[in-house]
Amino acid sequence: MFKKARQIFSVASYNFHQWRKNPRIIITFLLALILCFLLTDKAAGFAKEHGTSMQIVESFIWTFGDSNSILLSSLLLLLLFADMPFLSAGTPFYLMRINRRIWILGQALYIFLATGIYLLFTLVSTSLLCMTNSFSGNMWSKTAAILGYSGEGQAIALPALVKTLEMSKPFPCMATIFLLMLLYTLVMVFLMLFFNLWKGQIAGVISVFAFSVLGFLLNPENLQSLFHLPDELAYKARVWVGWLSPLNQATYHMHNFGYDRLPRLWQTYAIFGGLMLVLVALSLGAIRRYNFHFRGTEG
Amino acid sequence: MSAVIQLENLSKSFGEDMVLKHVSRDFEEGKIHGIVGNNGSGKTVMMKCVCGFLQPSQGRVFVNYKQVGKEVDFPENMGIIIETPGFLPNLSGLKNLELLASLQRRIHKEIIRQTIRRVGLDPDMKKPVGKYSLGMRQRLGIAQAIMEDPSLLVLDEPFNGLDKNGTGQMRTLIKDLREQGKTILLASHNQIDIDELCDTVCEMDAGVMTMIR
Numbered sequence: 346m347f348k349k350a351r352q353i354f355s356v357a358s359y360n361f362h363q364w365r366k367n368p369r370i371i372i373t374f375l376l377a378l379i380l381c382f383l384l385t386d387k388a389a390g391f392a393k394e395h396g397t398s399m400q401i402v403e404s405f406i407w408t409f410g411d412s413n414s415i416l417l418s419s420l421l422l423l424l425l426f427a428d429m430p431f432l433s434a435g436t437p438f439y440l441m442r443i444n445r446r447i448w449i450l451g452q453a454l455y456i457f458l459a460t461g462i463y464l465l466f467t468l469v470s471t472s473l474l475c476m477t478n479s480f481s482g483n484m485w486s487k488t489a490a491i492l493g494y495s496g497e498g499q500a501i502a503l504p505a506l507v508k509t510l511e512m513s514k515p516f517p518c519m520a521t522i523f524l525l526m527l528l529y530t531l532v533m534v535f536l537m538l539f540f541n542l543w544k545g546q547i548a549g550v551i552s553v554f555a556f557s558v559l560g561f562l563l564n565p566e567n568l569q570s571l572f573h574l575p576d577e578l579a580y581k582a583r584v585w586v587g588w589l590s591p592l593n594q595a596t597y598h599m600h601n602f603g604y605d606r607l608p609r610l611w612q613t614y615a616i617f618g619g620l621m622l623v624l625v626a627l628s629l630g631a632i633r634r635y636n637f638h639f640r641g642t643e644g
Numbered sequence: 645m646s647a648v649i650q651l652e653n654l655s656k657s658f659g660e661d662m663v664l665k666h667v668s669r670d671f672e673e674g675k676i677h678g679i680v681g682n683n684g685s686g687k688t689v690m691m692k693c694v695c696g697f698l699q700p701s702q703g704r705v706f707v708n709y710k711q712v713g714k715e716v717d718f719p720e721n722m723g724i725i726i727e728t729p730g731f732l733p734n735l736s737g738l739k740n741l742e743l744l745a746s747l748q749r750r751i752h753k754e755i756i757r758q759t760i761r762r763v764g765l766d767p768d769m770k771k772p773v774g775k776y777s778l779g780m781r782q783r784l785g786i787a788q789a790i791m792e793d794p795s796l797l798v799l800d801e802p803f804n805g806l807d808k809n810g811t812g813q814m815r816t817l818i819k820d821l822r823e824q825g826k827t828i829l830l831a832s833h834n835q836i837d838i839d840e841l842c843d844t845v846c847e848m849d850a851g852v853m854t855m856i857r
Contacts, residue, residue, distance in 0.1 A: 434729065
């Protein structure tokens with residue numbers, strides 16, 4: 346058991362060794378920084394305009410409490426995993442010393458850790474970008490209060506909602522959003538891994554595209570017009586979307602805090618966790634029949 | 645002599661393209677078995693099937709009496725080189741081999757160092773593998789294949805990138821390994837390597853294997 350755990354860790358660390366001086370990895374993190382800069386600009390600009398300060402993680406909360414930002418960030422992460430299932434000319438030497446199961450579990454561990462590092466980078470970046478005008482206490486700022494209670498947040502498409510302000514505090518809210526993003530992104534990447542192994546790399550890309558498009562198109566407005574729902578039944582479309590769209594499952598305010606039928610947070614965790622387990626199990630099945638083609642070794 | 649590698653009606657297709665065509669052959673223990681053939685003849689595909697990297701479309705592969713892909717994912721106690729060996733470019737040769745050895749923890753650091761010396765490299769060299777010449781990388785590849793003292797070696801073009809002196813050293817090393825009772829499957833373009841080293845020789849041509857000697 347200990348030997349297997351060590352081997353799984355070794356396979357994951359082999360992938361991390363390839364990060365050093367790797368232009369693709371550097372570009373991914375640089376683009377993530379630029380994306381954070383662009384996305385936080387709205388909240389930071391609002392605070393500056395009103396001469397108010399922000400809580401240090403609020404920029405992350407208002408940025409990634411929105412489904413479109415989550416979608417953009419998760420798609421950018423795919424650059425990190427563009428070479429999935431991570432076959433290089435050195436892979437055969439590893440495979441001969443382990444087995445297929447250990448190898449795929451090592452890749453799963455790598456995906457989990459790399460995604461965590463990427464999201465942590467995003468969190469730190471958004472906080473650093475706004476740190477000159479922020480404080481660290483665990484309370485909502487005046488900026489948040491104006492955005493939420495005056496309705497100005499909705500007007501400029503920032504998800505600073507009254508229910509977020511009333512039901513949570515900045516640090517627990519940030520932790521929840523971080524976890525939701527992590528789970529959503531992991532489901533997406535494990536989906537890509539499974540299709541890569543089962544049907545090839547093109548199928549992997551198509552699967553991620555379909556997963557993202559599904560989340561993007563399944564929004565309350567589209568459902569309302571598709572089923573010709575009157576405005577008084579718009580909440581139904583919102584509830585359906587909250588349950589059906591993976592992207593909305595990853596959005597903090599699309600959850601039930603005690604007064605509607607949206608999924609509760611624990612239900613979302615269970616759905617994403619279950620999907621992840623199913624996808625890892627399917628990948629373990631697909632790897633048994635997988636043909637390895639290593640870069641630079643074809644003859 | 646017993647057959648440590650058995651190919652039973654082995655075929656491999658990629659889409660419509662049949663790369664290996666009903667190959668059946670036994671490779672006996674303690675000998676060097678040469679495989680010759682042009683590029684694209686199916687040598688590497690056959691070797692990848694033996695190693696378990698490719699699943700046969702038809703037929704079976706047995707290594708040490710265990711069916712590859714069914715009883716074992718990859719044959720146990722086997723060292724390999726599949727053409728150009730790949731290593732982590734930012735680490736030294738010794739560090740690369742230590743990482744590989746740490747997967748099974750069968751050997752000590754001193755054995756790794758001895759093996760590196762055996763292929764004509766300096767284990768104390770700090771230079772990262774990314775700055776190695778092709779010949780040095782090939783030597784390191786041979787070192788990783790033999791360091792855990794496997795009974796079976798699958799070497800696909802092991803002399804790629806080696807100069808005349810290096811090729812001579814590696815030929816001597818391979819002969820020594822045969823003297824120690826290892827079974828070696830050796831693919832090469834070079835007829836001299838095959839003539840000098842191999843006990844049996846097969847030719848691959850368009851996926852068909854023919855016994856030459």
